[in-house]
Amino acid sequence: MPDSFDALIDDALARLNRAVRDRDAPMHSPVVVTGDGDARIMVVRAADGDLAALRFHTDARSPKVRTIAADARITVLAYDPFDRVQLRLTGTARVEQTGDWADAAWAATSPLGRRCYLAMVGPGAPLSAPESALPADLRDHRPTLAQSEAGRANFAIVLVRVTAFDWLRLGRDGGLRARFERSECGWQGEWIAP
Numbered sequence: 001m002p003d004s005f006d007a008l009i010d011d012a013l014a015r016l017n018r019a020v021r022d023r024d025a026p027m028h029s030p031v032v033v034t035g036d037g038d039a040r041i042m043v044v045r046a047a048d049g050d051l052a053a054l055r056f057h058t059d060a061r062s063p064k065v066r067t068i069a070a071d072a073r074i075t076v077l078a079y080d081p082f083d084r085v086q087l088r089l090t091g092t093a094r095v096e097q098t099g100d101w102a103d104a105a106w107a108a109t110s111p112l113g114r115r116c117y118l119a120m121v122g123p124g125a126p127l128s129a130p131e132s133a134l135p136a137d138l139r140d141h142r143p144t145l146a147q148s149e150a151g152r153a154n155f156a157i158v159l160v161r162v163t164a165f166d167w168l169r170l171g172r173d174g175g176l177r178a179r180f181e182r183s184e185c186g187w188q189g190e191w192i193a194p
């Protein structure tokens with residue numbers, strides 16, 4: 001297990017990169033907490049090279065998009081139950097529905113991955129029956145690439161700028177914990193009690 005600041009930064013990054021690549025990775029779908037205190041699971045889609053930024057995808061109609069526009073504060077909470085490692089990342093978020101990054105993220109999303117953006121109403125809208133809100137012909141089928149393009153209007157990326165994070169491992173040895181703050185010279189770490 002890592003025991004220096006640099007090793008912990010590398011470890012956090014490795015865990016998040018694995019989460020991006022591997023849907024079975026323990027940190028694939030962390031809890032994302034907005035400034036209003038609401039929390040939800042989201043799939044992490046990208047983590048940049050020095051842990052300064054994370055990317056998520058979302059439906060532009062979802063309530064969290066309005067929340068983030070009003071209050072950019074965000075926390076991302078990820079946990080690896082096998083290694084008993086918790087990552088708590090905090091920073092600010094912004095939503096982009098248009099632009100090069102949103103276009104590239106949409107282009108890299110498969111037709112099946114795009115299907116949720118074809119729902120007739122956005123997440124949280126009331127329904128009159130226990131159903132998915134997908135058009136009937138798509139409920140049991142993946143859309144064709146052409147069909148999936150209609151979802152682009154509802155697709156957005158959430159970009160998180162990470163300004164601090166907390167690395168914690170609990171174990172029989174009493175565990176290890178460090179807090180990191182981003183400064184102009186990079187990450188500044190301090191050891192804190194688990």
Ligand SMILES: Cc1cc2nc3c(=O)[nH]c(=O)nc-3n(C[C@H](O)[C@H](O)[C@H](O)COP(=O)(O)O)c2cc1C
Pocket residue numbers: 029038039040041042043044056057058059062063064065123124
């Ligand atoms: C396994 C799983 C993965 C999910 N991934 C995402 C995701 O990547 N993006 C997203 O916006 N919502 C995702 N959701 C749905 C959210 O948890 C949430 O229900 C939805 O985004 C509405 O959130 P809001 O009301 O806070 O806007 C996922 C839910 C589950 C159970």
